[in-house]
Amino acid sequence: MGNHQHGDVDWEQLGASLTRRAEAYAPMTARIIEQLRAAQPRPRRIVDAGSGPGVIACALAEAFPDAEVVAVDGTQALLDLTARRAERAGVADRVRTHLADLPDGLADVGEADVVWLGLALHHLGDQRAALTEFARRLAPGGTLVLLEGGLPARCLPRDIGIGRPGLQARLDVAQEDRFNEMRAALPDVKDEAEDWGALLTAAGLTHAETRTHLLDLPAPASPTVRAHVADLFGRLSGGLREGLDADDAATLDRLLDPDDEAGLDHRPDVFLLAAQTVYLGRKGA
Numbered sequence: 657m658g659n660h661q662h663g664d665v666d667w668e669q670l671g672a673s674l675t676r677r678a679e680a681y682a683p684m685t686a687r688i689i690e691q692l693r694a695a696q697p698r699p700r701r702i703v704d705a706g707s708g709p710g711v712i713a714c715a716l717a718e719a720f721p722d723a724e725v726v727a728v729d730g731t732q733a734l735l736d737l738t739a740r741r742a743e744r745a746g747v748a749d750r751v752r753t754h755l756a757d758l759p760d761g762l763a764d765v766g767e768a769d770v771v772w773l774g775l776a777l778h779h780l781g782d783q784r785a786a787l788t789e790f791a792r793r794l795a796p797g798g799t800l801v802l803l804e805g806g807l808p809a810r811c812l813p814r815d816i817g818i819g820r821p822g823l824q825a826r827l828d829v830a831q832e833d834r835f836n837e838m839r840a841a842l843p844d845v846k847d848e849a850e851d852w853g854a855l856l857t858a859a860g861l862t863h864a865e866t867r868t869h870l871l872d873l874p875a876p877a878s879p880t881v882r883a884h885v886a887d888l889f890g891r892l893s894g895g896l897r898e899g900l901d902a903d904d905a906a907t908l909d910r911l912l913d914p915d916d917e918a919g920l921d922h923r924p925d926v927f928l929l930a931a932q933t934v935y936l937g938r939k940g941a
């Protein structure tokens with residue numbers, strides 16, 4: 657716990673890029689929070705499990721002024737970022753941080769009206785057992801918010817004028833392999849078909865709703881979006897290089913070169929289009 661390593665990902669290093677991603681996705685998060693509000697209008701305690709740098713925990717605290725938000729993560733450096741962000745947002749009195757190796761370590765957090773699981777469940781080896789544990793932490797009538805699945809983000813046109821068209825589709829394929837390797841390296845990993853609705857039911861919850869939210873930020877990209885897209889391609893370039901041919905590797909190098917006019921820092925055609933699926937599970941009253 658707190659050693660910054662879960663599986664083969666170094667989360668501490670990822671703190672800044674997770675912050676930029678969550679800031680770019682803020683318009684989408686706001687709509688997911690409204691989806692939650694329709695199901696759970698006045699939560700008193702929200703547990704954000706796998707909260708990362710706390711952008712979403714703070715957004716939840718701002719959206720629900722009567723709620724205490726407990727940001728739970730296995731990496732202290734990310735919880736420190738969360739506490740600093742909560743101070744800046746003026747919600748430090750209602751955002752608590754809790755270091756835990758999920759799905760354990762929630763016993764002393766207390767019953768929650770909402771458990772928010774944003775892109776966190778797929779980092780746990782036994783997703784079925786973890787969901788059951790998170791469901792146990794819900795108060796009667798409480799809601800589990802599960803963000804998993806959707807569509808891979810698109811950030812550039814199919815033909816960007818350099819290299820072979822269709823780069824992002826090929827990066828998707830390489831990334832699927834990388835994702836499988838990430839999961840295979842997790843402790844106590846169990847194979848699980850990703851029928852999230854069925855898994856919510858198996859965890860003892862009523863699968864109340866599935867909705868997919870669109871993030872549609874057309875070109876020209878804001879500095880926040882451009883920074884996130886650069887992170888995304890930088891990470892792909894580092895992690896997927898061996899899965900790419902020489903032409904695609906050269907295209908990635910050009911995209912990431914700050915001095916190249918065809919690079920991400922200068923291109924006028926950078927955008928962000930993404931779809932995130934959200935599953936709501938409800939605990940019987």
Ligand SMILES: C[S@@+](CC[C@H](N)C(=O)[O-])C[C@H]1O[C@@H](n2cnc3c(N)ncnc32)[C@H](O)[C@@H]1O
Pocket residue numbers: 662667674678705706707708709711712728729730731734756757758759773774775776779780
């Ligand atoms: C992809 S990030 C998502 C962060 C945040 N929920 C968001 O949507 O911006 C996954 C987070 O889960 C945390 N995490 C992964 N495995 C964990 C574990 N076994 N115990 C506790 N936290 C874990 C990581 O430290 C990281 O902050």
